[in-house]
Amino acid sequence: MTPAAAYVTAAMTLRTLKALEREGLLTPDPRLAAAAQSMAIALTPEMLALIDRADPARDPIARQFVPNAAETEVSPDELADPIGDEARSPVKGIVHRYPDRVLLKPLHVCPVYCRFCFRREKVGPGGEALSATELEAALAYIRARPEIWEVILTGGDPLMLAPRRLAELLAALDAIPHLAVIRIHSRVPIVDPGRVTDELLAALTPRRATLWFGVHCNHPRELGAPTRAALARLADAGIPLMGQTVLLAGINDDVETLDQLMRALVTARVKPYYLHHPDLVRGTGHFRVPVERGRALMKALRGRLSGLAQPTYVLDVPGGHGKVPIGPAYLGDDPDVLLIEDAFGERHRYPR
């Protein structure tokens, strides 16, 4: 199969500044052309329908996908490869950071292009699928390493592969006996739920290896009826779902929004997994939130949300060193006794 036939895109997706302008979504600025050139544009009809046209500049859906002049401002701390994928890539398409698991990136195409994306310099319509030879080399890398227990399909968005192509890839992975878990990370059920078709479900199930599905979702408004229906179809097919959220200034960096989002995910049968601290991506300073603010938000959530709805707040260490939880901490520093802070801020003594 040629790369051009490997994935399918939605025809009605808005892909140009002109199209966004026609919809009244742009704030005029001469720097917009440069911002649009720095990353592809894609806004699906489902996401467009959720935008408040009265104030798109402050709308939490529009801000994620509509280019902003601030993207042309790059600070010295920002990086082209903020989480160090390249440093940990032994074979094209593979990232191997931890002994027992690898990322496999079959393509760099997405249904939407999120302006804060940690791979914003890789994703886009030019980010075609791995060639057949490259994919075979990536699979051979996994086959040759019995210590690899889990493979995480990411990209780009693996669900942009045509279902038949995705089924072939999953079958090849399923045939590797030491792989116990195949995980898919996708934004599709949220931003383009119509792609969760019978054909796609047939491609995903059944598997020898356990399939997990990670859904990227940043705002409670993203969980409208079509998305909830798509998530229900995946859950009804027996696929465990977990949620990934990026903490983003002006989008979800307040306790009310995060509370609603985590509750909405749990009721859609998606277990909140990670709240990602925004990475040092070039041109995304306007999305970044101080770590202390993220920790304060997590503390506030601890006091008001069920444990089922708590994500882990993580930061990806630049250079390819992986994710670490960054708090908040509930243990005080005392040599004689543990000082434990409860969810409401009260300190308690506990023997060491």
Ligand code: SF4
């Ligand atoms: S869907 Fe994921 S990989 Fe694609 S642009 Fe958004 S964050 Fe990046």
